Each structure stands twice: as structure tokens, then as C-alpha cells.
Amino acid sequence: MPPKNSNSGMNIGDEALLQLSVKDLNKLLKSLSPEDRTKLKRRRRVLKNRGYAANCRTKRMSQKEILQMEKEKLEKDVNKIAHNNDMLKLRLESIKERFKDLQQYSAILKKNGKNE
Amino acid sequence: MPPKNSNSGMNIGDEALLQLSVKDLNKLLKSLSPEDRTKLKRRRRVLKNRGYAANCRTKRMSQKEILQMEKEKLEKDVNKIAHNNDMLKLRLESIKERFKDLQQYSAILKKNGKNE
DNA sequence: GTGATAAGTTAGCAA
DNA sequence: TTGCTAACTTATCAC
Numbered sequence: 001m002p003p004k005n006s007n008s009g010m011n012i013g014d015e016a017l018l019q020l021s022v023k024d025l026n027k028l029l030k031s032l033s034p035e036d037r038t039k040l041k042r043r044r045r046v047l048k049n050r051g052y053a054a055n056c057r058t059k060r061m062s063q064k065e066i067l068q069m070e071k072e073k074l075e076k077d078v079n080k081i082a083h084n085n086d087m088l089k090l091r092l093e094s095i096k097e098r099f100k101d102l103q104q105y106s107a108i109l110k111k112n113g114k115n116e
Numbered sequence: 117m118p119p120k121n122s123n124s125g126m127n128i129g130d131e132a133l134l135q136l137s138v139k140d141l142n143k144l145l146k147s148l149s150p151e152d153r154t155k156l157k158r159r160r161r162v163l164k165n166r167g168y169a170a171n172c173r174t175k176r177m178s179q180k181e182i183l184q185m186e187k188e189k190l191e192k193d194v195n196k197i198a199h200n201n202d203m204l205k206l207r208l209e210s211i212k213e214r215f216k217d218l219q220q221y222s223a224i225l226k227k228n229g230k231n232e
Numbered sequence: 233g234t235g236a237t238a239a240g241t242t243a244g245c246a247a
Numbered sequence: 248t249t250g251c252t253a254a255c256t257t258a259t260c261a262c
Binding site: 046049050053054057 | 253254255256257
Binding site for chain 2: 060064067068070071074075077078081082084085088089091092095096098099102103105106109110112113
């Protein structure tokens with residue numbers, strides 16, 4: 001079993017590799033063989049991509065939730081306004097009724113007034 | 117370049133492999149070495165999964181579109197009902213006004229009636 | 233070269 | 248076993 005590689009910077013953990021600043025990364029890369037350099041950069045890119053993908057999923061889910069919430073709010077609004085509408089209709093009918101009665105009443109008053 | 121494998125059924129196209137009935141698939145599998153058998157089954161599973169994944173994405177997109185359309189419809193409804201509401205309010209105010217006038221008018225009639 | 237996203241692969245759940 | 252979906256990988260695009 002031959003020594004696989006120099007292992008100077010290849011045994012770094014995912015988390016650490018991910019958090020590494022560009023500056024520190026370059027420092028690390030310089031100490032590696034060209035092959036390991038490529039390998040390490042590739043690994044970092046994959047890790048980054050994993051994060052992006054997770055981010056993308058989260059975003060998709062929250063957007064969907066927002067849509068659902070907006071929809072629910074609108075449904076509530078519709079109900080509220082429709083109810084308001086019904087109330088107005090009732091009041092309108094009621095006052096129409098009273099108006100009609102008052103019309104009849106004043107017609108009688110007017111007629112009586114002529115008999116004087 | 118040695119002959120890679122018996123190639124009796126391994127050179128089947130993706131589409132064909134995917135469409136194969138279970139019966140025909142089994143028939144085909146029987147003519148293969150255990151190794152190729154496993155390989156072919158695996159390939160079919162992967163192809164199937166590819167389809168499932170596409171299906172899943174399509175479904176997700178259409179669900180989102182449905183949500184958006186429902187939301188738009190609700191927005192239109194809210195506008196329509198709110199407008200209706202405004203109309204009712206105007207009519208209510210108008211009739212209230214007329215009612216008040218009629219009240220005053222009949223009050224005068226009544227008063228005049230007493231002077232007879 | 234970094235972040236986002238569509239498409240493909242893998243793992244694992246459920247019927 | 249089949250279909251679905253979350254997570255991961257890869258390819259590709261925009262900045």
C-alpha cells in the first residue's frame with residue numbers, strides 16, 4: 001500500500017473547506033501538487049453547489065408557502081367583503097321599505113290637507 | 117480490443133428498454149449472464165427514475181401555476197365585490213338622503229294638517 | 233469564479 | 248416492484 005498522496009491539505013473537512021476564505025484557500029492550494037489542487041478545487045465547488053441546491057429548494061418551498069398564505073388571505077378578504085355586501089343589501093332593503101311606507105303616509109297627509 | 121460482452125441484449129436502446137413489458141423483459145434477462153442481468157435491470161430502473169423525476173418537476177410547476185391562477189382569480193373577485201360594495205354604499209347614501217327629505221316634507225304636511 | 237436552476241442520479245419511503 | 252420525492256450531482260447560464 002503506497003502512500004496515496006502527500007495529504008498536506010487534502011484531509012481537510014467539508015465544513016472547513018467550505019468556510020475557507022479565498023485567500024487561505026490559495027495559500028493551501030500552493031502547497032499541493034497540480035493534481036491535488038484541481039481535486040481540492042473541484043471538491044470545494046461541489047460542496048458549494050450542494051449549498052446552493054439546498055438554498056434553491058428552501059426558496060422554492062417558501063415561495064410556495066407565501067403563495068398559499070396570500071391565497072388564504074384573499075379568501076378571507078372575499079368572505080369578509082361579501083359579508084359586508086350582504087349587510088349593505090339588508091340595510092338597503094330595509095330603508096327602501098321604510099321609504100315606501102313614508103311615501104304612502106305622506107300621500108295620505110297630502111290628500112287630507114286638500115280637504116281643508 | 118476484446119469483445120466487451122455477449123451483447124445479446126445489452127445494446128438495446130433506452131427508449132426500447134423503457135417501453136419493454138415485464139414479460140418481454142424477463143425473456144430478455146434470461147438470455148443474459150447474471151452480471152449483465154443486474155446491469156440491465158439497473159439501467160432500466162435509472163431510466164424509469166429519470167422519467168419519474170421529470171414528472172415530479174412538471175407536477176410541481178403546474179401546481180404552482182394553479183396556485184397563481186387561483187390567486188389571480190381571487191384578486192379579481194375581491195375587486196369585483198369591493199366595487200359592488202361601493203355601488204351599494206352610494207345607493208344607500210342616496211336613498212338615505214331622499215328619505216330625510218321626505219321626512220321633512222311630511223313633517224310640514226302634518227303640521228299644516230293640524231291648522232285646519 | 234460565484235450563485236442559481238434545470239435535468240439527471242441516488243436514497244429511501246410508501247403502496 | 249413501481250412511482251414519488253428530497254437531497255445530491257452535473258451542466259449551464261447570468262453576472
